[in-house]
Amino acid sequence: MSELDNDAPRGLLLINTGPGKGKTTAALGTALRAVGNGMRVLVLQFLKGSWSCGELDAVDRFGDRFVIRQMGRGFVKVGGAETDPEDIRLVEAAWAEADNAIHSGDWDLVVLDEINYAIFYKMLDPQRVADALESRSEHVHVILTGRNAHPLLIELADTVTEMRELKHAYQKGILAQRGIEY
Numbered sequence: 001m002s003e004l005d006n007d008a009p010r011g012l013l014l015i016n017t018g019p020g021k022g023k024t025t026a027a028l029g030t031a032l033r034a035v036g037n038g039m040r041v042l043v044l045q046f047l048k049g050s051w052s053c054g055e056l057d058a059v060d061r062f063g064d065r066f067v068i069r070q071m072g073r074g075f076v077k078v079g080g081a082e083t084d085p086e087d088i089r090l091v092e093a094a095w096a097e098a099d100n101a102i103h104s105g106d107w108d109l110v111v112l113d114e115i116n117y118a119i120f121y122k123m124l125d126p127q128r129v130a131d132a133l134e135s136r137s138e139h140v141h142v143i144l145t146g147r148n149a150h151p152l153l154i155e156l157a158d159t160v161t162e163m164r165e166l167k168h169a170y171q172k173g174i175l176a177q178r179g180i181e182y
Contacts, residue, residue: 011140012158013133017116017149020163021181027111027143028055034141035066039108042101046094046114046146047072047087053182071097083121091123102136109141116146119153126150 014030016023031041043059049070059066071094073087095118102110118124130152133142144153154160169177176182 009139011136011138011142013156014141014143015116015149015154015157015160016143016145016163017147017154017160018162018164019147020165021168022163023145023147024113026161026163027113027145030143031066031109031111034109035062040064040106041066041109041111042107043068043111043113044094044098044101045070045072046091046112046118047074048114049073049090054179069097083123088123091118094118095124095128099132102132102140102142105137107140109143111143111145114146115144116149116153118146119150120146120148126152129153130156 014027016026028043031043035041043066045068049072056068056070059068072090098110098112098115101107115124115129119126119129129150133153133156136142144157149160
């Protein structure tokens with residue numbers, strides 16, 4: 001039997017990080033692949049929450065097999081501002097739900113979208129996240145997204161992909177496009 005044909009898959013920890021576009025998009029692509037293979041998927045968006053995006057409408061069609069929950073109010077720390085205590089409270093609530101989800105046995109894949117930002121902004125302790133990831137059921141896959149992935153989590157991960165920007169439409173004055181960026 002080859003390594004690719006094993007009957008008891010091991011839950012992987014994947015990180016999509018870096019300054020380039022596509023971290024969440026890649027995680028959602030993997031999530032779509034997982035749900036297409038009969039897996040149950042939960043996406044928790046740690047900081048997003050202030051606007052509607054196409055992926056929310058699309059996953060409604062999968063019912064309870066593919067769920068996205070926006071846990072925040074929108075992007076935080078714009079312009080180096082101090083972290084709003086309400087954002088910290090929302091990150092703590094998101095983490096409580098994430099910790100429960102990865103240990104519940106209800107999900108095959110849990111995507112923790114933009115959790116790397118929450119850790120980088122010191123809204124969430126990386127050791128708490130590492131401890132929870134290490135103690136999860138061995139069949140649960142987890143994807144972490146966001147720039148500036150913490151070295152502790154990079155070391156723990158099975159696969160780390162760094163997106164880097166070569167050029168971006170915004171540099172030409174082209175604003176975010178519905179269906180592509182959101």
